[in-house]
Amino acid sequence: MSKDKILQAAIEVFSENGYHRASMDEIAARAQVAKGTLYYNFPGKSQLFKTVVKQGIEEIMQRTEVELNSSLPMKEKMERVIGHHLNLFLESRHFSHIVFNEISNGIEQDVLDELKELKRTYISFLARMIEEGQCEENLCRDVDPNLAAASIVGTLESTCNYYLSHHDMYSREDLERFAFTMITQGLFISLD
Amino acid sequence: MSKDKILQAAIEVFSENGYHRASMDEIAARAQVAKGTLYYNFPGKSQLFKTVVKQGIEEIMQRTEVELNSSLPMKEKMERVIGHHLNLFLESRHFSHIVFNEISNGIEQDVLDELKELKRTYISFLARMIEEGQCEENLCRDVDPNLAAASIVGTLESTCNYYLSHHDMYSREDLERFAFTMITQGLFISLD
Amino acid sequence: MSKDKILQAAIEVFSENGYHRASMDEIAARAQVAKGTLYYNFPGKSQLFKTVVKQGIEEIMQRTEVELNSSLPMKEKMERVIGHHLNLFLESRHFSHIVFNEISNGIEQDVLDELKELKRTYISFLARMIEEGQCEENLCRDVDPNLAAASIVGTLESTCNYYLSHHDMYSREDLERFAFTMITQGLFISLD
Amino acid sequence: MSKDKILQAAIEVFSENGYHRASMDEIAARAQVAKGTLYYNFPGKSQLFKTVVKQGIEEIMQRTEVELNSSLPMKEKMERVIGHHLNLFLESRHFSHIVFNEISNGIEQDVLDELKELKRTYISFLARMIEEGQCEENLCRDVDPNLAAASIVGTLESTCNYYLSHHDMYSREDLERFAFTMITQGLFISLD
DNA sequence: TATGAATGAGGCTTCATTCAT
DNA sequence: CATGAATGAAGCCTCATTCAT
Numbered sequence: 001m002s003k004d005k006i007l008q009a010a011i012e013v014f015s016e017n018g019y020h021r022a023s024m025d026e027i028a029a030r031a032q033v034a035k036g037t038l039y040y041n042f043p044g045k046s047q048l049f050k051t052v053v054k055q056g057i058e059e060i061m062q063r064t065e066v067e068l069n070s071s072l073p074m075k076e077k078m079e080r081v082i083g084h085h086l087n088l089f090l091e092s093r094h095f096s097h098i099v100f101n102e103i104s105n106g107i108e109q110d111v112l113d114e115l116k117e118l119k120r121t122y123i124s125f126l127a128r129m130i131e132e133g134q135c136e137e138n139l140c141r142d143v144d145p146n147l148a149a150a151s152i153v154g155t156l157e158s159t160c161n162y163y164l165s166h167h168d169m170y171s172r173e174d175l176e177r178f179a180f181t182m183i184t185q186g187l188f189i190s191l192d
Numbered sequence: 193m194s195k196d197k198i199l200q201a202a203i204e205v206f207s208e209n210g211y212h213r214a215s216m217d218e219i220a221a222r223a224q225v226a227k228g229t230l231y232y233n234f235p236g237k238s239q240l241f242k243t244v245v246k247q248g249i250e251e252i253m254q255r256t257e258v259e260l261n262s263s264l265p266m267k268e269k270m271e272r273v274i275g276h277h278l279n280l281f282l283e284s285r286h287f288s289h290i291v292f293n294e295i296s297n298g299i300e301q302d303v304l305d306e307l308k309e310l311k312r313t314y315i316s317f318l319a320r321m322i323e324e325g326q327c328e329e330n331l332c333r334d335v336d337p338n339l340a341a342a343s344i345v346g347t348l349e350s351t352c353n354y355y356l357s358h359h360d361m362y363s364r365e366d367l368e369r370f371a372f373t374m375i376t377q378g379l380f381i382s383l384d
Numbered sequence: 385m386s387k388d389k390i391l392q393a394a395i396e397v398f399s400e401n402g403y404h405r406a407s408m409d410e411i412a413a414r415a416q417v418a419k420g421t422l423y424y425n426f427p428g429k430s431q432l433f434k435t436v437v438k439q440g441i442e443e444i445m446q447r448t449e450v451e452l453n454s455s456l457p458m459k460e461k462m463e464r465v466i467g468h469h470l471n472l473f474l475e476s477r478h479f480s481h482i483v484f485n486e487i488s489n490g491i492e493q494d495v496l497d498e499l500k501e502l503k504r505t506y507i508s509f510l511a512r513m514i515e516e517g518q519c520e521e522n523l524c525r526d527v528d529p530n531l532a533a534a535s536i537v538g539t540l541e542s543t544c545n546y547y548l549s550h551h552d553m554y555s556r557e558d559l560e561r562f563a564f565t566m567i568t569q570g571l572f573i574s575l576d
Numbered sequence: 577m578s579k580d581k582i583l584q585a586a587i588e589v590f591s592e593n594g595y596h597r598a599s600m601d602e603i604a605a606r607a608q609v610a611k612g613t614l615y616y617n618f619p620g621k622s623q624l625f626k627t628v629v630k631q632g633i634e635e636i637m638q639r640t641e642v643e644l645n646s647s648l649p650m651k652e653k654m655e656r657v658i659g660h661h662l663n664l665f666l667e668s669r670h671f672s673h674i675v676f677n678e679i680s681n682g683i684e685q686d687v688l689d690e691l692k693e694l695k696r697t698y699i700s701f702l703a704r705m706i707e708e709g710q711c712e713e714n715l716c717r718d719v720d721p722n723l724a725a726a727s728i729v730g731t732l733e734s735t736c737n738y739y740l741s742h743h744d745m746y747s748r749e750d751l752e753r754f755a756f757t758m759i760t761q762g763l764f765i766s767l768d
Numbered sequence: 769t770a771t772g773a774a775t776g777a778g779g780c781t782t783c784a785t786t787c788a789t
Numbered sequence: 790c791a792t793g794a795a796t797g798a799a800g801c802c803t804c805a806t807t808c809a810t
Contacts, residue, residue: 020210036786040791045783140379147351150354158343162338163339181335182335217801225775226776227801228774236801385794386794409778423781424793517763527758531735531751534738535754538733540730542727542730545726546726566724568762571706599805609770611805615806615807
């Protein structure tokens with residue numbers, strides 16, 4: 001169906017170019033659909049973008065949810081969450097960049113608000129996992145869970161970006177191990 | 193002089209809107225200068241942007257350098273570096289967003305390359321501090337210093353972003369303390 | 385249809401002003417079409433220009449071809465070819481000027497190359513007629529046919545230009561007779 | 577002196593780019609003079625252009641005049657005139673193109689009128705030579721001398737243009753001989 | 769006599785959006 | 790449902806010209 005083709009094309013084009021450089025023309029071409037069809041199915045560019053982002057976030061949330069609802073120990077859960085994230089970032093780097101960063105640029109305010117809400121949803125989704133780690137297993141440090149969640153996402157994204165510019169120097173495993181270490185144990189050996 | 197007025201206006205406009213939404217018209221207006229004057233002083237939009245970013249990065253590098261060259265213990269250094277960063281991020285949130293993120297969107301390739309180079313410079317600048325902490329004080333964990341530097345920047349930025357959307361819930365000190373904890377000790381109490 | 389209106393307007397505007405002085409704004413206005421429509425139908429100014437020139441050259445080639453393929457004696461053919469040319473030059477003076485001259489100024493290199501190719505095509509088109517005159521009827525002097533063709537075009541154009549500035553002094557027949565004489569017999573009565 | 581440097585630079589730049597593509601910036605740069613100096617010495621672009629053209633035409637007229645005033649037989653004179661012309665065209669192709677063709681494009685009307693007048697002057701200068709050939713030596717055909725002069729210029733220019741695009745196929749001597757033949761004897765061997 | 773910073777009109781082009789079919 | 794021709798606002802940039810020094 002047209003709607004699906006458009007959505008798929010939109011993901012690609014937005015991911016490759018970012019919101020502003022993506023053009024409706026290219027999305028239509030990529031979806032093999034007339035430009036009018038875009039506007040028949042979506043109210044406009046920003047709404048289409050919103051839909052794409054929403055879908056993306058929901059997908060990763062679903063993927064992650066399975067782990068969180070499992071009865072794995074916290075440490076394993078964290079490993080898997082990091083793994084999922086890395087996949088997302090490495091698979092569609094620009095898209096996740098958009099989701100986690102560009103959301104603050106030049107989109108209509110109302111759409112932007114919705115997107116921020118979505119991001120918040122995702123952050124608090126991760127935060128719940130951390131809270132669990134704090135209460136149930138007494139494993140996580142007593143920090144604000146939301147800040148911690150935000151911090152994890154930031155770490156993962158910047159790490160991935162660096163990795164993508166230097167993928168000859170590290171393996172995917174290096175990256176995964178590094179991220180896990182930094183997130184869970186931090187940079188210092190001890191603080192005395 | 194015109195050049196300065198333009199540069200100042202450009203910082204503002206780029207910071208508020210991001211690269212693509214910023215218009216040369218608005219920059220000219222904000223600088224109270226004719227549009228032609230922009231092009232008399234800078235070859236074009238992307239070059240102007242590059243100049244702005246370069247200046248920003250150099251400024252924060254200068255600010256931070258003082259600490260790094262001091263004889264303070266590593267822990268103090270890290271605290272101050274975090275402090276400077278937080279200042280930068282909180283003072284001109286969008287600008288630092290640009291510096292550390294938008295550097296990957298739709299700018300002419302050559303300018304983009306220079307910007308990436310600048311960012312790399314900054315990252316390795318931080319990396320040197322970490323290396324020092326690894327060698328001299330045996331304080332820092334044996335991880336790749338560049339990845340660690342990238343990771344720190346990511347943590348700080350995402351944390352700031354979250355803070356800025358929820359500044360009624362945390363104080364600046366909370367933020368600072370949190371960032372320091374996450375960066376140096378990580379999320380987990382122990383890994384047993 | 386828009387495309388035709390634009391093409392017609394483009395001929396007019398390019399003819400009246402030459403390539404550089406012609407503005408897309410005026411072409412749009414003259415075609416009673418929005419500026420965007422120009423770009424919907426043609427990739428840009430230089431491509432539009434190319435299309436116009438191509439069309440013009442093809443038209444005169446068609447007109448002339450009939451004569452060339454006829455079984456008229458060479459002398460008659462030449463008279464008619466000169467007649468067609470004169471018509472073209474006098475009807476749309478600036479346009480032919482463009483076709484035969486401005487093709488060397490400030491147009492994108494690739495378009496320019498195509499235009500030169502077109503002009504070459506036309507020249508060798510005339511050259512074939514001359515070759516025929518050399519072989520079949522032993523009428524034409526043994527000179528390089530391509531140079532001769534170029535030379536004929538040059539004679540006709542400069543003659544027309546002069547005529548157009550002094551049309552009170554000569555009749556159309558004068559012009560035609562003169563051109564025929566100069567081209568076929570040259571300036572000198574004999575060379576002894 | 578500045579004026580001379582400017583004039584020299586202007587010839588170069590106008591010759592290389594044509595009137596519209598030539599920019600005052602480049603002329604100033606080429607003359608190693610500030611842009612203001614251009615306007616200190618000349619009222620504006622079109623006036624500067626006029627001066628350049630005037631100078632160019634006067635120069636070739638001077639060069640040719642020597643031959644015309646000599647007591648050489650007509651045939652020799654014609655050969656030399658053709659030689660001078662060819663030199664002019666081949667040395668600074670674009671410049672002569674401008675002088676003899678672009679003079680009809682987008683320059684202020686008053687300057688344009690003056691330029692046309694100049695061109696006319698040159699044409700009638702050649703025409704006088706032809707008249708002489710008609711009267712004194714009874715060598716030249718009884719055609720309108722001005723038209724003939726115009727025709728000669730056209731032949732030479734288009735021939736040169738063709739030569740310049742195919743300089744691997746003809747020698748300078750070929751060109752000279754060809755032009756002389758076409759101009760003096762025309763294309764046909766006889767007309768019976 | 770010369771400078772060069774500043775100007776602003778005008779040009780080309782892009783692109784989200786509309787609408788008649 | 791879908792189309793695609795048409796739109797026009799908005800953006801970037803060029804360049805002849807001016808003027809205070």
